[in-house]
Amino acid sequence: MISDMELVARVTGSDDQAAFQLLVERHQAAIRGFLRRLAAGDYGTADDLAQETFLMAYRKMHTFKSSGSFVSWLHTIAYRQFLQFTRKHARQQVMAEPPEQGHDPGQSVDAEILVQRLMGFVSPEERACLTLAYAAGMSHPEIGQVTNLPLGTVKSHIQRGKHKLQRWLKDHDHSIPKDKTRTGATPAQEVHRA
Amino acid sequence: MPDSSFDRKLENLLEYSESPQPETFTMDVMRRVQRERRTRKLILWAFGLVGALFGLAGAIMLSGSITRLFAFTVTMPVTETMQVVLFIVAAAAFYTWFMNDDLPLDS
Numbered sequence: 001m002i003s004d005m006e007l008v009a010r011v012t013g014s015d016d017q018a019a020f021q022l023l024v025e026r027h028q029a030a031i032r033g034f035l036r037r038l039a040a041g042d043y044g045t046a047d048d049l050a051q052e053t054f055l056m057a058y059r060k061m062h063t064f065k066s067s068g069s070f071v072s073w074l075h076t077i078a079y080r081q082f083l084q085f086t087r088k089h090a091r092q093q094v095m096a097e098p099p100e101q102g103h104d105p106g107q108s109v110d111a112e113i114l115v116q117r118l119m120g121f122v123s124p125e126e127r128a129c130l131t132l133a134y135a136a137g138m139s140h141p142e143i144g145q146v147t148n149l150p151l152g153t154v155k156s157h158i159q160r161g162k163h164k165l166q167r168w169l170k171d172h173d174h175s176i177p178k179d180k181t182r183t184g185a186t187p188a189q190e191v192h193r194a
Numbered sequence: 195m196p197d198s199s200f201d202r203k204l205e206n207l208l209e210y211s212e213s214p215q216p217e218t219f220t221m222d223v224m225r226r227v228q229r230e231r232r233t234r235k236l237i238l239w240a241f242g243l244v245g246a247l248f249g250l251a252g253a254i255m256l257s258g259s260i261t262r263l264f265a266f267t268v269t270m271p272v273t274e275t276m277q278v279v280l281f282i283v284a285a286a287a288f289y290t291w292f293m294n295d296d297l298p299l300d301s
Contacts, residue, residue, distance in 0.1 A: 020227065024220045032219070033210025047219065054223045055230065115207060134201075134208040166200055 004070035012062045020061075024054050027071055030136060031078050037131040038082045038124065041116030049085055053078040068145070075136065075146045079128055086124060121168050126161030129154055234293065241289055 002022070010019035031053055035046035056077050057064075064073055119127050128147055132138045138146070143154045 017224070017227070021220060021224055024223050025216065028216055028219055028223075029210065029212070036210070037208065050219070051223055051226060055226055058227050058230070111207070112211060118207070130204070131208055134205045135210050162200070162204065165204065 005066055008061060008064055008066075008070060011058070012064075020058060023057075023070075027074055028054075030071060031074055034075060034131055034136060035078055035082060037115070037119055037135065038079070038127055040119040040127070041112075045085065049078065049081045052081050056081065069142075071136075072138070072142055072146055075132065075138075076148075079146055082124070082128075118165055118168065122161045122164050123157075125149070126157045126164070129157040130161045130165075133158055237289070237292060241285070244285070 002019075004023065004026070007016075007019040007023050010016035011023070028050065032047060032050045035049045035053070036043060039046040039049070053074065057074055060077070064070065122130065125147070129143055129149075132143045132146060133140070140151055140154050140158075143149075143158075144151050147154065149157070
C-alpha cells in the first residue's frame with residue numbers, strides 16, 4: 001500500500017489528482033466521523049465542513065511537514081474549520097438531529113442518538129478531546145497539537161468530559177447499547193493515557 | 195486511578211459509525227478541487243494578461259522620446275490616476291486573498 005507521505009509528495013510534486021483522491025478515500029471516514037461528533041449529530045454541517053477540510057488540505061498541501069502524521073494534520077484543519085463555523089454561527093446553537101432511519105446501516109439508531117445527546121452535553125473543546133482520544137485513538141500530546149491546547153488543558157478537558165458523561169449516563173440510567181458494534185472507519189488505537 | 199472499564203465503554207460508544215456514501219463524498223470533493231483548479235488557472239491567466247498589457251503599454255511609452263512619458267503623466271488627471279492606483283491595489287489584494295497558499299495555516 002502506498003503511504004500517505006508518498007501520496008502527499010505526488011500531489012505537491014506533480015499535482016497528481018489520483019493521489020489526492022486516494023487520500024480523500026482513505027481518510028474521509030475519520031474526518032467525517034470526527035466532525036459528526038463535534039457537530040453533535042448535525043450530519044449536513046459535518047459533511048460540508050469535511051468537504052471544506054479536504055479542499056483546504058489540497059490548497060495547503062505544500063505546507064504539510066513530513067515530520068508529523070498526515071491524519072493528525074487533517075484533524076487539525078477539520079477542528080479549525082469547525083471552530084470557524086461555530087464562530088460564524090455563534091447565535092445558532094448546533095442542535096442534535098436524530099439520524100434518518102436506515103441512514104447508518106452499521107449501527108443502531110438508538111446508539112447514535114445516545115451519542116449525539118451525550119455530545120450535546122459536553123463543551124466543544126471537551127467533545128473534540130474526547131473524540132480524538134477515544135474514537136481516533138490519539139495520544140494526549142497529539143490531541144494538544146490538533147487542538148492547539150496545552151497538554152494539561154487536554155487532560156483536564158478529557159477528565160471533565162468523562163465525568164460529565166459518566167454522571168449523565170448514571171443519572172439517566174443509560175447503559176451502553178450492546179449492539180454498538182465495532183464498524184468503525186478508523187480502528188481506535190491504544191489510547192496513551194499519560 | 196483511571197476507570198478503565200468506563201474508558202472502554204466510552205471508546206466503544208464514541209467510535210465512528212460507517213459514513214454513508216463514501217464514493218459520493220469523494221466525488222464531490224474531487225469536483226470541487228477541479229473547479230478550484232479551473233478558477234485558479236483563469237485568475238492566473240487574467241492577471242497575466244493584465245500584467246502583459248501593462249508591460250506592453252510601458253514598452254510603447256518608453257520606446258519613444260522620454261518627453262512623451264512626461265507628457266502622459268502631466269495630461270493624466272489626478273482623479274483617474276488615483277483610480278488606476280486603487281484598481282491595482284484592489285486587484286493585488288484580491289489575488290493575495292484568493293491565491294493565499296503561502297499564508298500559514300495556523301494564522
